[in-house]
Amino acid sequence: xxxxxxxxxxxxxxxxxxKNEAEEWYRxxxxxxxxxxxxxFTV
Amino acid sequence: xxxxxxxxxxxxxxxVAGKSDQSYYIHNYLKSKLEPKSIFIEENxxxxxxxxxxxxxxxxxxxxxxxxxxRLHFFNESIENKEFYEGLKxxxxxxxxxxxxxxLGFTVIKPIMDRENQPFIGRTLLRTxxxxxxxxxxxxxxxxxxxxxxxxDLSIDSLPFQSQDEAVGGCATTACWTALYxxxxxxxxxxxxxxxxxxxxxxxxxxxxxxxxKGLTLHQMKSxxxxxxxxxxxxxxxxxxxxRKDVSIxxxxxxxxKAYLDYGIPIIGALKLKKEGRPDPEKHAVVISGYxxxxxxxxxxxxxxxxxxxxxxxxxxxxxCNWENEWITEKKYSEINLQMLLIPIYHKMRxxxxxxxxxxLRNQRMIEERKKxxxxxxxxxxxxxxxxxxxxxxxxLDKQFNKKKDFLCKNYPRFIWIHRIKxxxxxxxxxxxxxxxxxxxxxxxxxxx
Numbered sequence: 001x002x003x004x005x006x007x008x009x010x011x012x013x014x015x016x017x018x019k020n021e022a023e024e025w026y027r028x029x030x031x032x033x034x035x036x037x038x039x040x041f042t043v
Numbered sequence: 044x045x046x047x048x049x050x051x052x053x054x055x056x057x058x059v060a061g062k063s064d065q066s067y068y069i070h071n072y073l074k075s076k077l078e079p080k081s082i083f084i085e086e087n088x089x090x091x092x093x094x095x096x097x098x099x100x101x102x103x104x105x106x107x108x109x110x111x112x113x114r115l116h117f118f119n120e121s122i123e124n125k126e127f128y129e130g131l132k133x134x135x136x137x138x139x140x141x142x143x144x145x146x147l148g149f150t151v152i153k154p155i156m157d158r159e160n161q162p163f164i165g166r167t168l169l170r171t172x173x174x175x176x177x178x179x180x181x182x183x184x185x186x187x188x189x190x191x192x193x194x195x196d197l198s199i200d201s202l203p204f205q206s207q208d209e210a211v212g213g214c215a216t217t218a219c220w221t222a223l224y225x226x227x228x229x230x231x232x233x234x235x236x237x238x239x240x241x242x243x244x245x246x247x248x249x250x251x252x253x254x255x256x257k258g259l260t261l262h263q264m265k266s267x268x269x270x271x272x273x274x275x276x277x278x279x280x281x282x283x284x285x286x287r288k289d290v291s292i293x294x295x296x297x298x299x300x301k302a303y304l305d306y307g308i309p310i311i312g313a314l315k316l317k318k319e320g321r322p323d324p325e326k327h328a329v330v331i332s333g334y335x336x337x338x339x340x341x342x343x344x345x346x347x348x349x350x351x352x353x354x355x356x357x358x359x360x361x362x363x364c365n366w367e368n369e370w371i372t373e374k375k376y377s378e379i380n381l382q383m384l385l386i387p388i389y390h391k392m393r394x395x396x397x398x399x400x401x402x403x404l405r406n407q408r409m410i411e412e413r414k415k416x417x418x419x420x421x422x423x424x425x426x427x428x429x430x431x432x433x434x435x436x437x438x439x440l441d442k443q444f445n446k447k448k449d450f451l452c453k454n455y456p457r458f459i460w461i462h463r464i465k466x467x468x469x470x471x472x473x474x475x476x477x478x479x480x481x482x483x484x485x486x487x488x489x490x491x492x
Binding site for chain 1: 251262263277278282286327383398401402410417474490
């Protein structure tokens with residue numbers, strides 16, 4: 001059990017791959033269409 | 044001298060609150076779980092929000108000359124007029140304590156009428172429904188508000204609501220107005236009246252009239268929060284659903300809702316409402332003000348919707364983005380879809396939710412792979428939390444973990460994202476990330492004993 005925990009703490013470190021993926025997701029999920037940007041909330 | 048009648052039974056609610064959609068909602072909200080019995084009518088109440096709206100807009104209307112409102116206080120005890128006056132004249136602590144315990148909140152009735160000739164519902168603070176219900180828990184976004192009723196101190200834990208007044212602002216204005224209250228408590232930013240919210244927003248102009256307001260755009264909502272020194276985070280919910288079929292939208296959005304609301308930060312939900320016979324969906328903005336969950340899994344949302352009411356119970360249909368509430372049951376729309384989240388945040392909260400969620404998801408997948416390799420049957424559950432350093436250290440004080448003294452005595456950033464892993468329901472590991480960093484950055488691990 002302790003081995004497993006140590007193993008988890010060791011593997012859950014950040015590397016450049018996951019940092020780059022995080023950046024890609026940020027770009028992907030924060031972009032909006034022109035319609036989304038300019039149409040007012042009217043209801 | 045005959046004393047004026049201030050206290051009436053709750054059965055006379057509509058005589059004093061009018062018959063707008065929102066007053067029906069408030070009546071039913073109170074009746075369904077809070078057992079209201081008496082209403083105290085506070086006449087000539089000066090409501091700051093309405094007074095500002097009056098001075099900036101209504102004072103120059105031809106037919107509106109009233110600047111005072113009526114405030115209705117609700118109690119779950121039957122209180123007689125005579126008893127109340129006796130309690131005022133001859134200080135009676137037991138009576139004051141009874142009022143405090145029985146207090147369910149208040150609603151302000153504005154002296155202006157909506158298009159159905161019913162009075163507008165102004166600032167409203169109502170007690171939340173009980174937290175426990177059939178093994179599930181309700182978590183609400185609330186702050187404590189102190190209320191003075193002729194010198195008697197009352198208090199209510201709630202989030203302000205008011206109905207939409209399209210003269211001074213549409214749904215987006217009201218959503219921003221509601222959001223400013225918890226933001227003010229968290230980050231000491233100013234609170235604005237609806238007119239002031241609209242005025243601040245329109246520094247980013249559109250071709251529409253400013254007043255009467257047809258509604259704000261996303262840029263204008265962002266502009267309003269930016270003007271108060273806050274940043275905003277956007278999450279395009281529709282895009283996640285379309286582009287990432289391998290990602291659970293319930294998990295992605297559910298964790299965002301829990302993380303921000305648990306911190307005390309409001310979330311504005313941008314909705315698309317569809318109605319049979321209308322070619323294009325209509326856009327609507329609400330505040331997500333609570334959620335109900337079973338062991339962390341969200342089963343229901345509560346929203347402040349200026350067309351419905353406060354803490355409106357919202358059922359989830361196919362996913363967390365597909366809702367059912369009064370828009371469908373009463374107003375006969377066919378679909379409510381969550382299109383986007385707008386989260387106003389403190390400017391130093393730089394690590395975005397989307398980035399940290401990507402790391403959180405990868406961590407979960409790695410743990411599952413390791414479990415599989417080792418053929419382990421232990422259950423691991425995962426939470427993503429945003430915390431203030433001081434609150435987190437306070438939480439850790441009575442916990443046992445390795446290098447406790449070192450952690451508590453060391454400096455850390457003011458905001459921390461935590462990936463909390465529990466093993467068989469017990470605290471196991473907290474993986475900590477710097478919430479003030481631009482990129483995901485580890486700052487430590489709490490290894491619970």
